[in-house]
Every structure is written in structure tokens, then in C-alpha cells.
Amino acid sequence: MAFSILVCIKAVPDLASGGELILAGRWIDETAIGWCMNHYDTHALEAALAIKDATPDVRVDALSAGPDRVRDTIRRAVAMGADAGIHLAMNAGGRLSPAIIAMAISSYVRTRNYDLILTGVMSEDDMHGVTGPLIAAALDRPCAAAAVEILPDMSDRSLAATCEMEGGMAEIVRLPCPALVTVQTGRRIPRYPSLSNTLRSRRQLIEQVVPAPIADHMPIAETRRVAFPQRTSACRFIEGTVIEKADTLLRLFNDNGWLK
Amino acid sequence: MFKKTNNPGTVLIVGETIDGRLSAGSRDLAKQARSIAEQIGGEPVGVLIGHKIEQAAQSWSKAAGISVIVLDHAQGRYPNPPMTASGVEALADECSPLAVCFPHSMRACQAAATLAWRIKAPCITAVDAIFKENGHFALNRAILGGKLCETVSTGNTPMILTIMPGIFSRSASPDGPDRSLSVETRLVTDADQRFIPQAVNSQSHTDQALERAQVVVAAGRGLGGPEHRDLLDAAAAMFKSAAVGGSRGACDQGWLPHTRQIGETGRTVSPALYLACGISGAPQHLAGMRESRTIVAVNTDPKAAICNAAHYAVIEDLTVFLPTLRERYDKMTIKGETV
Numbered sequence: 001m002a003f004s005i006l007v008c009i010k011a012v013p014d015l016a017s018g019g020e021l022i023l024a025g026r027w028i029d030e031t032a033i034g035w036c037m038n039h040y041d042t043h044a045l046e047a048a049l050a051i052k053d054a055t056p057d058v059r060v061d062a063l064s065a066g067p068d069r070v071r072d073t074i075r076r077a078v079a080m081g082a083d084a085g086i087h088l089a090m091n092a093g094g095r096l097s098p099a100i101i102a103m104a105i106s107s108y109v110r111t112r113n114y115d116l117i118l119t120g121v122m123s124e125d126d127m128h129g130v131t132g133p134l135i136a137a138a139l140d141r142p143c144a145a146a147a148v149e150i151l152p153d154m155s156d157r158s159l160a161a162t163c164e165m166e167g168g169m170a171e172i173v174r175l176p177c178p179a180l181v182t183v184q185t186g187r188r189i190p191r192y193p194s195l196s197n198t199l200r201s202r203r204q205l206i207e208q209v210v211p212a213p214i215a216d217h218m219p220i221a222e223t224r225r226v227a228f229p230q231r232t233s234a235c236r237f238i239e240g241t242v243i244e245k246a247d248t249l250l251r252l253f254n255d256n257g258w259l260k
Numbered sequence: 261m262f263k264k265t266n267n268p269g270t271v272l273i274v275g276e277t278i279d280g281r282l283s284a285g286s287r288d289l290a291k292q293a294r295s296i297a298e299q300i301g302g303e304p305v306g307v308l309i310g311h312k313i314e315q316a317a318q319s320w321s322k323a324a325g326i327s328v329i330v331l332d333h334a335q336g337r338y339p340n341p342p343m344t345a346s347g348v349e350a351l352a353d354e355c356s357p358l359a360v361c362f363p364h365s366m367r368a369c370q371a372a373a374t375l376a377w378r379i380k381a382p383c384i385t386a387v388d389a390i391f392k393e394n395g396h397f398a399l400n401r402a403i404l405g406g407k408l409c410e411t412v413s414t415g416n417t418p419m420i421l422t423i424m425p426g427i428f429s430r431s432a433s434p435d436g437p438d439r440s441l442s443v444e445t446r447l448v449t450d451a452d453q454r455f456i457p458q459a460v461n462s463q464s465h466t467d468q469a470l471e472r473a474q475v476v477v478a479a480g481r482g483l484g485g486p487e488h489r490d491l492l493d494a495a496a497a498m499f500k501s502a503a504v505g506g507s508r509g510a511c512d513q514g515w516l517p518h519t520r521q522i523g524e525t526g527r528t529v530s531p532a533l534y535l536a537c538g539i540s541g542a543p544q545h546l547a548g549m550r551e552s553r554t555i556v557a558v559n560t561d562p563k564a565a566i567c568n569a570a571h572y573a574v575i576e577d578l579t580v581f582l583p584t585l586r587e588r589y590d591k592m593t594i595k596g597e598t599v
């Protein structure tokens with residue numbers, strides 16, 4: 001019997017692309033930076049694609065909620081191998097709270113029956129770590145957090161997830177499907193788009209869904225401001241040429257008696 | 261347990277246990293409990309969840325200086341977020357708290373989110389400051405890997421919070437008159453039967469090099485590739501006692517073994533010198549090394565969050581700087597030249 005997986009992916013500021021973080025209002029200037037797929041979500045997608053590779057009759061959809069710019073990230077997911085891309089059109093004019101996103105995604109999921117929903121454990125920009133569990137709560141599905149490995153058992157439609165706790169400890173939990181798992185980065189490196197999937201991603205229609213207006217929702221905390229953090233320790237920036245900097249550090253190391 | 265008279269409001273402090281023992285996050289939360297409650301303006305009451313955890317509860321209560329309610333269930337031997345949410349929901353019903361505070365672990369985030377959804381309360385995670393602003397609660401949290409700090413506010417109670425480690429700790433023992441602390445156990449009847457624990461791997465590390473070393477030379481994704489691993493070893497070899505470690509970013513790439521990962525989900529170290537090369541300083545990394553006595557960051561980005569935690573920063577490309585450092589060291593030792 002077919003098995004369907006929905007992977008929730010978020011487009012986040014690409015800090016490695018060299019763009020500047022410029023504060024603007026209660027958020028950053030979004031035009032000054034590039035966007036990429038949230039790192040944890042690339043791992044969630046990879047986990048889904050690995051299940052698809054290993055098991056017949058598995059379908060993987062990738063969904064992102066947000067303004068039009070998230071469509072590039074959805075296309076990237078199709079290029080990596082997702083069967084279809086879904087754009088939940090939500091214009092924030094800023095940021096969307098995890099509760100609003102969870103409500104929009106859960107109401108979309110009610111119209112399709114996914115056996116498994118995967119999210120990243122955390123978004124790199126907002127760093128809430130709650131959107132996955134909120135979706136699970138909204139749908140009343142069992143949920144496992146911070147999984148580094150997911151092994152589905154098609155015979156009874158359940159899965160075993162190896163979930164990280166603290167200090168290198170991990171727990172294996174079993175969940176009956178439909179379930180939701182949040183994915184932590186692991187040793188499996190997310191694949192690059194293949195040429196054929198990249199070509200397909202350019203042709204394929206990305207379905208656009210406008211979520212129904214949300215009537216009653218949980219109270220959200222409102223962002224008042226964002227700022228560069230205050231320096232807590234008086235950090236001394238060592239100045240000079242590369243050689244001078246090296247010498248300054250060596251003097252520090254030597255004075256403390258750390259060097260051989 | 262919940263005082264009715266003149267009660268300014270309760271602040272529930274929720275801890276986790278792992279196989280009968282306090283989790284590291286919960287031990288840390290104990291140290292913060294009273295200051296957190298003070299910031300919020302309520303009376304702290306502890307809630308500890310697990311199975312057969314009387315002893316852990318006693319020591320947690322003492323460490324925090326607060327009374328504790330134990331929620332016991334056979335399925336709570338390992339952190340069980342749906343059960344935690346149900347148990348705390350019942351308590352919240354009883355005492356209408358101002359806030360429910362969890363440690364910032366992923367399991368606790370899951371419990372916090374589940375609870376928040378069920379009781380329709382605002383959920384704010386990774387909180388590192390709490391204050392009042394215009395009559396509302398305001399909370400600070402790091403975003404974008406610690407590059408920015410955001411202030412959020414809410415007028416709704418209870419607030420469901422997860423608290424970053426080490427922020428509100430007090431070094432002194434709880435002040436005020438000796439309190440008589442009580443530990444009361446309640447049995448949880450309701451547990452989600454769909455979350456079925458199977459087994460726990462707690463790799464006991466035989467590799468204790470990181471803990472023993474006086475100096476930790478650590479690398480992050482800024483290392484760029486496994487071919488630069490030698491640079492770390494060469495730098496480490498300058499010191500009397502050093503070990504090489506890394507961020508999750510570097511370990512995930514396979515550039516360093518996972519046993520050498522430092523941070524929330526890895527090892528915790530506090531060496532005399534922590535040399536952080538190409539590490540951005542995400543909160544989860546800082547959790548494992550912020551107690552180091554001297555922190556030196558080598559990074560191309562002067563705005564990297566690591567520079568806020570570091571004592572010294574060198575803004576250079578590590579692939580240039582580390583070899584130079586080693587060359588200067590060699591010169592110094594061979595010629596006996598003083599730098």
C-alpha cells in the first residue's frame with residue numbers, strides 16, 4: 001500500500017552567501033540577503049528521500065509556507081527528488097509565528113492524508129524548535145523530536161526513530177503512523193539535485209494553496225524589536241598583521257604556561 | 261502545595277529525569293529557578309517527571325530551594341513529552357500559573373509546544389532574559405544562530421517558556437530564611453499510548469581526551485574540509501596538554517569523530533583555553549564550552565556570535581592563521597626567540 005510523506009521546508013536567510021544583516025523595523029532587510037533551505041530541513045528531506053529510495057510506492061511532497069520567494073526553495077526540494085512541491089501562500093510582511101504556520105500546515109494536511117510528516121528540528125533564523133510539535137498537537141498525531149534515524153516498518157505502518165537527547169544519549173521510540181517526526185542533522189549528507197530532477201523541477205508546476213483564514217488561534221508572542229546582541233564579555237580583538245596577531249596569541253599562551 | 265493566600269501567582273518549574281536521574285538541563289534549571297520566578301514575580305513550584313524519582317526529587321528540591329511535585333508514571337522513565345504535557349496541564353488547571361518554565365532541550369520544547377497548544381497559551385523558547393515592559397512580560401531570545409537578539413512580549417498568562425542554560429544562575433545559596441521544602445508525589449494516570457519507548461543508547465565514552473585536556477583546539481564548519489584537519493593537530497601539538505574537538509557542524513561533516521562533538525548534544529568542556537576556529541558560536545555550541553576559562557575565537561566574521569562569548573578574537577582566515585601561528589611557534593622554540 002502506498003505511503004506518503006510530507007516534508008515541511010522553510011526558506012531562511014543564507015548567511016553563508018555573504019549578504020549583510022541589516023536591521024529594518026522589527027526584522028532584517030530581506031532584500032539585502034539571499035535565501036536557502038533551512039539546513040535541518042535538507043536533512044528532513046534527505047531522510048524522506050532515503051525512505052523513498054529503499055521502499056516501493058513511497059511519495060514525497062515538499063511544502064513551504066510564506067511569500068512568493070519561498071517557491072525557489074520548493075523548487076530546490078523537487079530538484080533534490082521530491083515528487084511534488086506545495087506553496088502555502090502566506091504574506092507576512094515580516095515573520096510568521098510558529099502557531100500560525102502550524103495552523104496553516106495542519107489545516108492543509110487535513111485535506112490530504114499523509115502517513116508521515118517530517119519537519120526540521122529547528123529553523124536557523126527563528127530558532128523556535130516548536131513548529132513540528134505544534135503541527136502534531138494540532139493534528140493530534142504522535143510525535144518524536146530530534147531524530148537522527150527513521151526506520152519505517154511498512155508491515156504495520158509504524159516507524160522507529162532514533163532521537164537524540166543530551167550529551168550523546170539517544171532513545172529509540174516507536175510511533176504508529178500517521179505520525180510526525182522532527183529531524184536533527186546527522187551523518188547522512190543531504191544529496192545534491194540531480195540533472196534530471198533539476199530539469200523536472202523547472203517544468204513542474206508548484207501547486208499554490210491559499211490557507212483558509214484562521215479564526216481562533218493561540219495567543220502569540222509579538223516581536224517588539226531585534227538588535228545586535230550586546231557584547232557580554234569584553235572581547236579583545238587582536239590587531240596587526242597576521243604575524244603580529246600570531247605573536248600576540250603565542251605570548252598569551254606562553255605567559256599562561258600552556259605551551260610546550 | 262499551592263498557597264492560596266496572598267499568592268502573587270505560581271511559576272511552575274518543570275524538570276526532566278532520564279532513567280531516574282536528573283537531566284543536565286534540569287540540574288541547571290534548578291539553579292535558575294528562584295531567579296526566574298523572581299523576574300516573573302511569582303512563587304516557584306517545581307514539577308519533576310519520571311518514574312521512581314523520589315531521590316532525584318529531593319536533591320532537585322534542595323538545589324533549587326523550592327518545593328517539588330513529582331509526577332510519576334512507569335512510562336516516564338525517559339523523557340515523555342506527551343505525558344509531561346498532560347501532567348502539567350492538570351497542574352496548570354489547578355493553580356493557574358503565571359508561567360510554566362522548561363529547560364531548553366528538544367524534548368522539553370516538544371512538551372512545551374504540546375502543552376501550549378492544548379491550553380492555548382503563548383509558547384516562547386530559548387529565553388535568555390525576562391523583564392517587564394509597558395505592563396507586559398518581555399523576553400529576549402537569540403535568533404539567527406546568535407547573530408541577533410529578539411525581544412518578544414506577551415500579555416497572556418500562563419506563558420510557556422523554555423529557558424537557556426546558565427543564564428539566571430545564582431552562585432549563592434538560596435537567600436532568606438530556611439524554607440521547609442516539601443516533595444509530594446502524584447501518579448499520572450493518563451499516558452499517550454502512541455509514543456512507545458524501545459531502548460536507550462548512552463554511549464559511554466572511553467575517549468576522555470577532551471575532558472582531560474588543559475587546552476581544547478576546536479573547529480567548526482569554517483574548517484572548510486577534512487584536508488584542513490592537520491592544521492588543528494599541528495596547532496594542538498604546540499601545547500603541553502591539548503585535545504582536538506569540534507562543533508556539530510564539523511562533526512556532521514565527518515571531519516571529526518562524533519565523540520569529539522562539543523555542545524548541548526555532545527560533550528561539555530571547561531578547559532583553561534578554548535581555541536574556537538571557524539565556529540559561529542550558536543547557543544547550542546556555547547552550552548558545551550562557555551565555562552572555559554579563556555576563549556579565543558579565530559573567525560573571518562567579526563560579527564560572529566562566538567565573539568560575544570570570547571575573551572580574545574582574531575579576525576583571520578583560519579587556513580592562513582593556523583599555519584602562521586605554528587610557524588611562529590616553531591621559530592620561537594627553535595631559535596629560542598622571544599615573541
Ligand SMILES: Cc1cc2nc3c(=O)[nH]c(=O)nc-3n(C[C@H](O)[C@H](O)[C@H](O)COP(=O)(O)OP(=O)(O)OC[C@H]3O[C@@H](n4cnc5c(N)ncnc54)[C@H](O)[C@@H]3O)c2cc1C
Pocket residue numbers: 121122146366405479480481482483484506507508509510521522523524525526527537538539540541542543544545548558559560561564576577578579
Ligand atoms: C537540538 C540541537 C542540538 C544541537 N547541538 C549542538 C551541539 O551539541 N554542538 C554544536 O556545536 N552544535 C549543536 N547544534 C547546532 C548549532 O545550532 C549550529 O548549527 C552549529 O553549532 C554550527 O556549527 P559551526 O559553528 O561549525 O558552523 P557555522 O554556523 O556554519 O559557522 C561557521 C563559522 O566559520 C566561520 N568561517 C568560515 N570560513 C572560515 C575561515 N576560512 N576561517 C575562519 N572562520 C571561518 C564563519 O564566519 C562562521 O562563523 C545543535 C542544534 C540543535 C537544533
Ligand SMILES: Nc1ncnc2c1ncn2[C@@H]1O[C@H](COP(=O)(O)O)[C@@H](O)[C@H]1O
Pocket residue numbers: 008009010011038040041063064065066096098101118119120121122123124126127128129130131132
Ligand atoms: N514557513 C514554513 N514553511 C514550512 N515549514 C516550516 C515553516 N516554518 C517552520 N517550518 C518547519 O518547522 C521546523 C521548525 O521550525 P521552528 O519551530 O521555527 O524552529 C522547520 O525546520 C520546518 O521544517
